[in-house]
Amino acid sequence: MKLLESVVFFGKGGIGKSTLASNVSVVLAAGGGKVLHVGCDPKMDSTLSLAGSHIPPFNGGGGADPEARLRGFIRPAAVKGVHCLEAGGPQAGLGCAGVGISDLLEAVKDSGILEKDGYTTAVFDVLGDVVCGGFAAPLRRGFARKVVIVTSEEPLSLYSANRLIAMVRNYSRNGVYLAGLAVNCKDRTGAAAARDFAAAVNTRVLGVIQRDPVVQAAERRRVPAVLASPKSDFAREIVRLAKAISSAGPQAEPPRPLSDAEFGLFASGRAVSRPPAGSGRHCPQLVPGALRPAARAVPGPARKSKVGVEEAFRTAGMTPAGLEGGQILCDWAAPSGRVRLVIARAGPATFGQLHFSDWAVCLHPDGDTMRHGVPTAAGKEELAAAVSGLAGFRFDQLLGYFGVESGFHGAIGALGSVSGLSDREGGGNEPLRPHLGSGHWYRFFFHSGFSMLALPPDLVVLEHGDAECRFCDSSGGPLGLFGGRGESAPSLPKPRPNIFSTDLGRREVLLGDERLVRESLAAAAATAGRDGLVEFYSTCAPMLLAGDTDAAVRSAAGRTGAVISRHNYNSYEEYSESRARARSALILRGLRDTRRHGAHGRRGGAKPGFDVSLYGYDHQAGQLCALLETTGLHAAPEMDDFYRPLLAARLQVLRARDEALCPALDKAGIAWIAPPAPFGFAGTRAWLKAVFKALGRPLPADAPPSREQRARLESFRRRAAGRSVGLVTPAAEIEDITGGRLAEGLPLAAEAGFGFKLFVYLEETASRAAALKAAAALKAGLRPRALETRFFSSPEELARLLAGRNGPDLVYSDLRRDSRVLGAGRNAFSSQLFEPGYDGALESARRLLELCEWKFNARYRP
Numbered sequence: 001m002k003l004l005e006s007v008v009f010f011g012k013g014g015i016g017k018s019t020l021a022s023n024v025s026v027v028l029a030a031g032g033g034k035v036l037h038v039g040c041d042p043k044m045d046s047t048l049s050l051a052g053s054h055i056p057p058f059n060g061g062g063g064a065d066p067e068a069r070l071r072g073f074i075r076p077a078a079v080k081g082v083h084c085l086e087a088g089g090p091q092a093g094l095g096c097a098g099v100g101i102s103d104l105l106e107a108v109k110d111s112g113i114l115e116k117d118g119y120t121t122a123v124f125d126v127l128g129d130v131v132c133g134g135f136a137a138p139l140r141r142g143f144a145r146k147v148v149i150v151t152s153e154e155p156l157s158l159y160s161a162n163r164l165i166a167m168v169r170n171y172s173r174n175g176v177y178l179a180g181l182a183v184n185c186k187d188r189t190g191a192a193a194a195r196d197f198a199a200a201v202n203t204r205v206l207g208v209i210q211r212d213p214v215v216q217a218a219e220r221r222r223v224p225a226v227l228a229s230p231k232s233d234f235a236r237e238i239v240r241l242a243k244a245i246s247s248a249g250p251q252a253e254p255p256r257p258l259s260d261a262e263f264g265l266f267a268s269g270r271a272v273s274r275p276p277a278g279s280g281r282h283c284p285q286l287v288p289g290a291l292r293p294a295a296r297a298v299p300g301p302a303r304k305s306k307v308g309v310e311e312a313f314r315t316a317g318m319t320p321a322g323l324e325g326g327q328i329l330c331d332w333a334a335p336s337g338r339v340r341l342v343i344a345r346a347g348p349a350t351f352g353q354l355h356f357s358d359w360a361v362c363l364h365p366d367g368d369t370m371r372h373g374v375p376t377a378a379g380k381e382e383l384a385a386a387v388s389g390l391a392g393f394r395f396d397q398l399l400g401y402f403g404v405e406s407g408f409h410g411a412i413g414a415l416g417s418v419s420g421l422s423d424r425e426g427g428g429n430e431p432l433r434p435h436l437g438s439g440h441w442y443r444f445f446f447h448s449g450f451s452m453l454a455l456p457p458d459l460v461v462l463e464h465g466d467a468e469c470r471f472c473d474s475s476g477g478p479l480g481l482f483g484g485r486g487e488s489a490p491s492l493p494k495p496r497p498n499i500f501s502t503d504l505g506r507r508e509v510l511l512g513d514e515r516l517v518r519e520s521l522a523a524a525a526a527t528a529g530r531d532g533l534v535e536f537y538s539t540c541a542p543m544l545l546a547g548d549t550d551a552a553v554r555s556a557a558g559r560t561g562a563v564i565s566r567h568n569y570n571s572y573e574e575y576s577e578s579r580a581r582a583r584s585a586l587i588l589r590g591l592r593d594t595r596r597h598g599a600h601g602r603r604g605g606a607k608p609g610f611d612v613s614l615y616g617y618d619h620q621a622g623q624l625c626a627l628l629e630t631t632g633l634h635a636a637p638e639m640d641d642f643y644r645p646l647l648a649a650r651l652q653v654l655r656a657r658d659e660a661l662c663p664a665l666d667k668a669g670i671a672w673i674a675p676p677a678p679f680g681f682a683g684t685r686a687w688l689k690a691v692f693k694a695l696g697r698p699l700p701a702d703a704p705p706s707r708e709q710r711a712r713l714e715s716f717r718r719r720a721a722g723r724s725v726g727l728v729t730p731a732a733e734i735e736d737i738t739g740g741r742l743a744e745g746l747p748l749a750a751e752a753g754f755g756f757k758l759f760v761y762l763e764e765t766a767s768r769a770a771a772l773k774a775a776a777a778l779k780a781g782l783r784p785r786a787l788e789t790r791f792f793s794s795p796e797e798l799a800r801l802l803a804g805r806n807g808p809d810l811v812y813s814d815l816r817r818d819s820r821v822l823g824a825g826r827n828a829f830s831s832q833l834f835e836p837g838y839d840g841a842l843e844s845a846r847r848l849l850e851l852c853e854w855k856f857n858a859r860y861r862p
Contacts, residue, residue: 005120005122006143006145007024007123007124007144007146007147008146009124009148010126010148011150011157011160011161012151012160013127015151015152015184016150016209018045018046019225020150020184022047022125023226025077025123027226029079032081033121034081034083035083035119035121036114036117036119037083037084037085037123038104038124039087040101040104040124040138041126042087047075047084047086049218049224050082051075051077052078054086055084056075057086057088058073058087058088058103066107067113070111073085074113078227079224085104087100087104101138102543105143146176146179147168147177147179148180148182148206150181151197152183153183153185158197162201162258165201165203165255165257168255178251178255179204180204180245181197181204183195183207185210188208188210191208194208197266200262200266201255202256204244206244208237209237212234214234225238226238309397309400315389316332316386316389317386318330318332318386323399328399329341330342339363340364341363342361342363343359343360343361344360344362354383354384356390357392357394358395359394359395443814444811444812444815445729445812453575453580453583453658453660453661454661455498455583456586457642458498458533458586459498459534460498460524460527460535460562461500462500462534463502464513464536464538464539465537465538465541466501466541499572500524502520513542514548517542518552521564522555522559524564525556528562529562530560531563533583534563535567537572543568550566580659580660580663584664588663588668590643591664594647595647595668608647608649610635610650611628611633611649611650612628612652613646613652614655615653615661616655617836620835620836623835623836623839624678627704627836627837630704631692631699632700633692636648636649651672651695652665652671653691654673656674673694677744677745679745679834680747680748680750681713681838682747683745684836685703688703704838705838709842712842713751716849718753719753720754720849723810724754724809724810725808725810726757726807726811727756727811728811729761731767731771734758734760734775734778743830744831745833746812747781747783748834752845752849755784756788757788757807758789758790759790759792760775760791761791762791799820802820802826803823807824809826810827810829810848811824812829813830814831829847829851833848
């Protein structure tokens with residue numbers, strides 16, 4: 001079924017847009033239509049009365065099936081024929097909700113779900129009177145053709161409407177037109193001013209709705225007022241409004257907004273030259289009984305226990321203040337004064353907090369009487385005594401105090417939360433980012449991230465954004481959490497010659513970026529040439545503008561014959577299936593062209609000139625090439641070319657499997673391996689054996705390490721006697737360390753003679769026996785002199801273990817200058833310290849010992 005209508009409601013904040021839009025959706029569905037009601041407000045209240053409760057917000061993201069993901073956020077309303085979808089957005093005062101709206105609309109557009117599912121109407125309820133690109137996305141992206149502006153008779157509301165008319169005029173090129181004004185006024189006498197304004201700007205008054213107490217009564221029950229009071233004056237006016245909206249078409253003479261001077265004249269009651277105005281029409285009365293609420297199940301336990309929960313909160317001296325990020329905020333009348341508390345579902349991310357039933361409580365991160373979100377020892381006892389009265393309730397029952405259905409906390413938590421306290425997926429207990437959050441566990445170990453994609457030189461990458469934007473993102477520089485080895489400044493804007501920037505400036509942000517995008521894409525496509533590949537990335541600022549780049553992409557591709565793909569964020573080195581497939585095809589073509597022309601490699605069946613070529617080892621490649629030469633293998637030197645080394649050697653040795661490069665190598669008949677990392681003596685020998693095996697040759701008997709290298713290692717082992725390194729991990733991640741997925745160079749420390757102290761965060765539900773079994777497997781894999789396992793359950797306990805007399809000399813942490821380690825008076829190290837090969841192992845051991853003898857942080861020891 002073809003989509004018949006697409007309507008967007010705009011208006012000044014608090015003017016009644018959501019109330020009118022949701023009730024209009026009900027009336028349209030009652031007439032036999034199928035309506036998708038889309039809330040475009042981070043408050044997520046547009047669908048509240050339709051669904052009877054908050055529904056999970058769409059939060060973007062990819063996945064194997066984006067359409068299936070989108071469908072998972074579309075929820076049926078309590079009225080037959082209405083389905084609800086909320087764009088969501090950031091927490092109040094943070095981020096930009098316009099990005100979320102753009103992501104949602106892009107998903108709706110790409111999936112074609114409106115047409116596939118036979119919706120007859122899509123209603124968009126957009127936040128406030130904001131007219132920036134993000135909130136105007138329904139108009140910019142061509143979703144909503146018909147605009148309804150909700151206003152009152154008050155001057156500031158009419159001024160906002162005037163600005164919105166200017167916005168509609170700007171997007172008239174997309175087929176957008178103003179249907180008219182919906183006047184929500186205190187009484188009918190006030191409607192005259194709105195009608196005068198409509199005449200002044202040459203538009204229609206679609207309907208006049210008076211303030212009616214039935215609306216507030218219905219909204220308190222979270223039911224549309226036309227359902228709660230179908231015979232009320234409000235319901236009759238809504239039916240007339242819905243009919244007027246449906247019948248309103250474009251005007252022959254479109255509305256013209258007043259200038260500021262003209263509006264000043266109008267507001268002061270003086271005459272303004274007015275174009276001819278249209279007039280609204282009325283429609284038949286709503287038939288009683290035509291709208292029937294669908295049955296809506298409310299979980300028994302939540303509703304049943306509401307009175308008991310209220311009494312328990314009262315007895316505990318707590319006043320529920322609201323919901324934030326799926327968590328309950330309470331004001332507690334503590335002995336020391338009023339304190340804000342957070343109650344959240346308990347899980348692996350919460351420790352050091354007070355646990356009751358399936359939830360935990362802590363102090364709000366914004367409070368003054370707190371330390372990392374955890375009460376002090378004295379305050380903890382007082383809090384435990386107060387909260388104990390709530391211990392018999394489950395978290396879902398506590399949520400029932402607010403009329404929230406089961407599972408809401410997990411869904412809303414996907415939007416965001418107080419300092420990540422409730423960052424969960426799918427309502428489960430597993431945190432999305434367990435290394436973040438006030439008073440919560442955060443990791444010492446991070447995955448190495450070798451999941452990058454090859455970036456061939458004939459690929460053209462165009463970043464749409466400020467050319468200096470990466471100076472603001474120091475994650476790759478010395479100020480970042482993972483401060484890179486040998487770096488002294490953040491990355492430059494153009495790290496590779498085939499990466500270009502549109503250099504978005506203030507002018508484009510203010511006036512629009514369409515021309516800049518068009519010209520930049522045309523230049524990029526011309527550079528790539530026919531059948532070439534261009535990847536176009538929108539960065540932060542352009543995403544806020546929410547510009548429609550599809551036309552520019554089609555135009556540039558059509559003129560040049562280049563293939564252009566569009567992506568969000570600076571993610572050109574990250575894996576995605578479509579990106580990997582396109583780049584692999586490009587690499588294969590480059591290999592075949594280079595081989596055929598013979599300019600940069602071997603011709604036809606010519607034999608390669610080298611045994612081995614290294615890929616992805618970066619600054620380590622020189623050390624490994626020197627090592628290979630000592631075994632009699634000829635390694636290809638570093639070349640100023642991407643394809644030549646791939647064709648110049650019998651075997652490609654990759655740092656890690658590359659999903660773009662490896663399929664191309666297979667199709668080109670080029671042998672490759674991705675052996676384990678060559679750290680430590682044992683790791684280096686295993687790496688060499690893998691290389692020789694792939695070449696079909698045995699490792700020479702006189703291959704390193706030499707007697708001198710073995711002797712130096714033994715001297716380091718003697719110096720390391722009595723020294724130890726500390727590993728801090730939750731019980732569930734011990735196996736990742738054992739399997740080498742985390743900190744793959746750790747066996748080197750064991751070879752150098754260091755003992756290990758394993759500090760395991762043991763959750764209340766975790767099995768100590770399972771953790772000890774995993775620790776035994778870790779010991780067997782590392783083979784250190786000794787491995788001692790200690791358990792902890794709070795930040796304070798861990799700090800005491802690290803700082804104590806029997807604490808480790810060094811502590812592993814991938815976080816640069818980890819304050820938890822420095823605060824304990826210990827020195828931190830990470831895998832960035834390790835060097836490959838035999839000489840690299842000796843240098844790494846020397847560095848570890850030097851760190852042990854460096855006492856600078858001892859001054860912080862408690």
